[in-house]
Amino acid sequence: MENFYTYNRPTLYQKQSDAFFNADRYSWIEGSTKSGKTVSCMAWLFEQALFLGKEGREFWWVAPVSGQAEIAFNRMKRGIPKGIIRGIISSQGAQTITLINGAVLRFKSGEKPDNLYGEDVWAAVLDEASRMRAEAFYAVRSTLTATRGPVRIIGNVKGRKNWFFLGCRKAEGGEPGHSYHKITALDAVAAGVFPQEELDDARRALPDAVFRELYLCEPSDDGGNPFGLQFIRQNIAQLSNKAPAVFGDDLAKSVDWTVLHGLDEDGVTCSHTRFQLPWENTIDHIKLICGSTYTLLDSTGVGDPIVERLQKTGSNFEGFKFSAPSKQMLMEGLAVAIQRGEVQYPDGVIVSELESFEYEYTRTGVRYSAPEGSHDDCVMALALAVHAKNTRPAQPQVIAL
Numbered sequence: 001m002e003n004f005y006t007y008n009r010p011t012l013y014q015k016q017s018d019a020f021f022n023a024d025r026y027s028w029i030e031g032s033t034k035s036g037k038t039v040s041c042m043a044w045l046f047e048q049a050l051f052l053g054k055e056g057r058e059f060w061w062v063a064p065v066s067g068q069a070e071i072a073f074n075r076m077k078r079g080i081p082k083g084i085i086r087g088i089i090s091s092q093g094a095q096t097i098t099l100i101n102g103a104v105l106r107f108k109s110g111e112k113p114d115n116l117y118g119e120d121v122w123a124a125v126l127d128e129a130s131r132m133r134a135e136a137f138y139a140v141r142s143t144l145t146a147t148r149g150p151v152r153i154i155g156n157v158k159g160r161k162n163w164f165f166l167g168c169r170k171a172e173g174g175e176p177g178h179s180y181h182k183i184t185a186l187d188a189v190a191a192g193v194f195p196q197e198e199l200d201d202a203r204r205a206l207p208d209a210v211f212r213e214l215y216l217c218e219p220s221d222d223g224g225n226p227f228g229l230q231f232i233r234q235n236i237a238q239l240s241n242k243a244p245a246v247f248g249d250d251l252a253k254s255v256d257w258t259v260l261h262g263l264d265e266d267g268v269t270c271s272h273t274r275f276q277l278p279w280e281n282t283i284d285h286i287k288l289i290c291g292s293t294y295t296l297l298d299s300t301g302v303g304d305p306i307v308e309r310l311q312k313t314g315s316n317f318e319g320f321k322f323s324a325p326s327k328q329m330l331m332e333g334l335a336v337a338i339q340r341g342e343v344q345y346p347d348g349v350i351v352s353e354l355e356s357f358e359y360e361y362t363r364t365g366v367r368y369s370a371p372e373g374s375h376d377d378c379v380m381a382l383a384l385a386v387h388a389k390n391t392r393p394a395q396p397q398v399i400a401l
Contacts, residue, residue: 007050007081010043012036013191019181020044020152026178028164028171029154030217034194035183037154041125042076044152045105048123050084053103060124062116062140064132066109070095072127073107110136117142122149129155134163157217160356165219166371169352173257173375174274185215219355226331226359226368227338232351237344240270246392247271247295248384249286250377251303258282259381260289263389267337269345274378283309296320296388298380320384324367331359331368333390334383343386350378 012020013036019029020040031037041061049059061076063069073095077088080097087098097105108116110132116139124140126132137153144151155164171180185202188194203211212218225232244262252258262271273289275282283306286295292314299307299319307319320326337343338354345351357379359368370376 007084009047010039010079012040012043013187013193015181015183015187015191016040019183022179024177024179025148025150026171026175027150027152028168028178028180029152030157030168030180030182031154032156032184032217033214034185034198035188036191036193037183038072038075038127041127041152041154042072042079045123045125046076046080048150049099049103049105050101052122053099053101055102057103058119058121058143059103059105060119060121060140060143061105061107061127062110062124062132062136063107063127064110064136066093066111068128069107069109073097076105076107110140113139116140119143120146122147124149124151126151126153127155129153129164130158130162131155132164137163137167157213157219160219160225161371166356166374169356169371169374172352173349182217184217225355225357227335227354227357229355231339231341232354235338235341235344236347236351237268239272239346240264240266240268240344242266242268242270244270244290244293246385246388247290247293248381248386248388249290249295249297250380250384251298251306252276252282252377256375257377258285259377260286261378261381261385262290262293263343263385267343267386267389269343269350269382272346272350272378274349279306282306286310287313290316292316294318294388294392296384298322298384318388320387327368330380330383330387334379334386337386343382345382350382353378354382 016036019027021044029037045059045061061069061072063072077097084100085097086100089096095107113133113135116136121143124144126137126140153167168180171178185194185199189196189199199215202215209220213220242264245265246263248261250259257274257276260273261269264270275285277285294316296318297303297307297320300322307317310317353370353376356371356374357376358371
């Protein structure tokens with residue numbers, strides 16, 4: 001006689017459900033301490049094994065070290081109804097839970113990434129990813145190739161130079177098949193699953209930068225940002241309803257985005273468009289959005305013929321060629337505008353790119369760039385718009401006689 005079991009998903013608040021139980025293959029989740037990220041991920045991986053599992057199919061939980069993997073193993077062992085478990089192995093280097101459908105939940109350490117290769121895995125969790133080596137992610141990703149299995153990559157925020165932070169920024173920027181989510185202790189307080197007084201106590205007990213990383217998912221400033229994180233945040237504002245006075249346009253190259261950024265007369269963002277289209281469609285899109293407004297475009301490399309085409313349709317289009325000196329001038333102009341509060345922009349991708357941006361001193365001067373593998377299209381378009389506002393030709397004045 002066939003047995004039937006009732007499974008009830010743990011009660012999750014909306015941000016937890018959205019972060020973990022979505023249709024995207026890759027879900028990147030910056031989750032603070034006590035935001036409920038671990039229980040959400042346990043429920044997600046268990047359901048993958050329960051509904052997709054068959055005899056011998058592997059479902060992995062990978063943590064930075066074996067001790068952290070063991071914590072998840074013990075919690076999962078306690079949480080799964082006993083009637084659904086066929087067997088448990090709990091020994092050093094081998095911690096597994098086999099369900100009645102034959103699916104194997106395996107808990108592994110990412111300390112030695114070479115040991116993660118070889119298996120076909122149907123779904124995986126990378127826990128505490130910001131404290132894990134990038135090579136562990138590469139290895140786990142290889143195990144998902146044959147199955148095309150999904151993965152949930154979760155962790156606290158820990159600085160700005162690690163692969164997890166950069167992966168979150170790419171997902172936030174719209175990488176196909178990837179989604180980005182952030183859940184914090186404030187979300188848990190609002191959902192009634194974490195006490196406000198405990199959050200307040202942590203705020204008093206910890207250094208501000210540590211508290212903000214652990215509980216609010218706000219990365220600390222490592223001193224390599226040219227704009228200043230505090231100033232970046234101070235200039236966040238809603239889109240203006242006023243007409244654009246200037247546009248700055250950064251044109252797509254390869255896998256990048258074309259970004260059209262409009263500022264009104266007060267320096268407040270009133271238009272922001274980000275897209276990937278063939279060049280012919282890009283030209284039409286620029287003409288449609290920018291119209292007769294003064295527009296400064298990146299004319300470096302492939303941008304040069306695009307600017308020439310646009311200039312034949314209107315005198316309001318002007319090119320800007322990037323070189324090391326001109327880019328330094330452009331970035332320093334943007335930094336001054338941000339630090340003086342002369343430019344404002346909405347939260348989201350623009351702010352993420354500004355916060356990720358870096359500078360370093362080299363033998364030939366100062367080099368400004370996004371971290372390797374990240375986009376800087378929004379920063380460049382914003383910088384071009386600021387420069388356009390400061391240098392645009394004076395409008396002819398009409399004097400009534």
